[in-house]
Amino acid sequence: MSRNITLNINGAQHTVDVEDRMLLSDAIREKAGLTGTHVACEHGVCGACTILLDGEAVRSCLMFTVQAAGHEITTVEGIAPAPGELSVVQRAMQDNHGLQCGFCTPGIVTSLTAYLRDFPNASDDELKEALSGNLCRCTGYMGIVNAARQAQKEIQGSAK
């Protein structure tokens, strides 16, 4: 069964024809053409496809597209404040060489953006645990952890 639905992605409306079984991650990439959201394991383990659904970080491969109608979706393309600029988290990733091959980066940027918004005063252990839901197969996690620490400091500083 397929149907015509409208998705709100990064503030833009995308009216798409999708089969009921189409995963949201596939619709974002193939129907809306937003290939910043990456898919790897496609069963919820790796975190590469993480998006924000009404502001909350969720796996887009663990939802069906038809469940997302009426909700606000934010992908990695919608994180930067303006074209050509970087968000605090994105700049911290760049400064600390947190990207490496870059495949896991979109999921990390979306996850950290939501996490640091909700828990700006998380402990270092909590910060690492928050990152544990995103696998990096370059396995150089220190750059990513340092990026998270830098972003946290900046967010704490701007809140004062």
Add this chain to the structure above:
Amino acid sequence: MKPAPFEMHLPTSVSEVVALLDEHGDLAKPIAGGQSLVPMMSLRLASFEHLIDLNGVSELNQVSVSGDSLRIGAMVRQSTAEHDPQIVKSAPLVAKAIPHIGHFQIRNRGTVGGSIAHADPSSELPAVALALDATIEAVGPNGSREIAAKDFFLSTWETSLIDGEILTGVRFPIWSGKCGFVVEEVARRHGDFALVGVAAAVQVDGSKVTKAAIALFGVGGTPVRASEAEQALIAGGISADLDAVGKLAAMNLAPSDDVHASGEYRKSVAATIVARAIAKALKEAQS
């Protein structure tokens, strides 16, 4: 697209859900957060003709306290149960179990009712429900009924919900007095399925242990209550021999071998983490 084709239904009330289940029978499956179900469908371990989405049924999102129990609606997100002040205060064992589930992105979507209805033997919330003698509320074609947690879990992914019934909420008894609540587990990595875990609660009065609740998970087809260990703890009070309590809890377990760990290893770990969990719970209760 990895899952087999199906038709999605998007009801907005429990009565609509029940009518849809009645219409489509065992070709239909309710989907809550989908954090276990969607992977199973994508791996083609499961397929259904009809999926009935519970995410639009707002009446399943309520949290309330009445008398001496806390009711958590089936579709309350795990992340809500982790941080909601009322749940943290009234059912600390629930809140403490949640961080062990997957990762925060999974808990943002996963639900309390979904985890309990899915009845995965290595999951935390079924053990919490069993330990606390929770009451499971269900609605089906014949109306609503209540099921004691001890009668709910039948086997791996199998519960006593009958065809056409859905879990609508879970009532957890509120413990008062000086209590301690601990969830401990051993997994290969944080967020992975637990090899063995335990949910434990104690209530103390001076040197006496007045209530004890211990349930293990990952050790069989269902969570397992350790009644003999509870009795030994109550008999021994706060200075009970916890290694002996742990051994009692593990004594009758027969966990199976798999690629992650042998049954013998799981049994040995069970005894150790029960002792560790009780020690922590007693310390918390006395602080």
